[in-house]
Amino acid sequence: MTRKEFLQSAATAVAAASFVPVAALLEGCAVRSQTLRVSAKENRVRLWLAELPKLSEPEGYVKVYPFGFAHPIVVFQHSSGEIFAISTTCTHAGCEVRKTKSKFECPCHGSQYDLTGKVTRGPAPANLARFPVKKEGEFLEIVLKEG
Numbered sequence: 001m002t003r004k005e006f007l008q009s010a011a012t013a014v015a016a017a018s019f020v021p022v023a024a025l026l027e028g029c030a031v032r033s034q035t036l037r038v039s040a041k042e043n044r045v046r047l048w049l050a051e052l053p054k055l056s057e058p059e060g061y062v063k064v065y066p067f068g069f070a071h072p073i074v075v076f077q078h079s080s081g082e083i084f085a086i087s088t089t090c091t092h093a094g095c096e097v098r099k100t101k102s103k104f105e106c107p108c109h110g111s112q113y114d115l116t117g118k119v120t121r122g123p124a125p126a127n128l129a130r131f132p133v134k135k136e137g138e139f140l141e142i143v144l145k146e147g
């Protein structure tokens with residue numbers, strides 16, 4: 001095998017190995033959620049509802065990453081119509097929990113929370129943080145910290 005043949009086969013192998021996980025990742029994320037990186041002003045995040053199409057879709061949700069936050073806030077519409085903004089930082093040891101159709105699950109040690117953020121299975125010692133949400137006209141405001 002020549003050097004050129006070796007490099008071509010190596011490049012093909014790398015491309016094949018990296019394509020499958022990326023495609024699977026995009027497929028999984030593209031269906032139900034969207035991601036936004038935002039700046040907070042005076043501990044508040046203001047989102048334009050027109051830019052949140054996933055919020056009105058069944059099982060849709062928005063992952064909001066305020067600058068400085070280690071993990072995103074998940075914003076979604078509950079079956080009651082109420083809009084929730086829930087921290088994805090597990091209260092056990094700080095791993096990022098994942099939203100499923102009916103709950104939040106922590107991949108690190110198995111804690112589970114219901115969709116309101118209430119812990120339903122330990123070892124998590126407390127509920128997920130829930131941020132107040134206000135709908136004002138065409139905007140949604142998330143209050144990150146009272147004050």
Ligand code: FES
Pocket residue numbers: 090091092093094095106107108109110111122123124
């Ligand atoms: S960090 Fe979530 S269960 Fe331990």
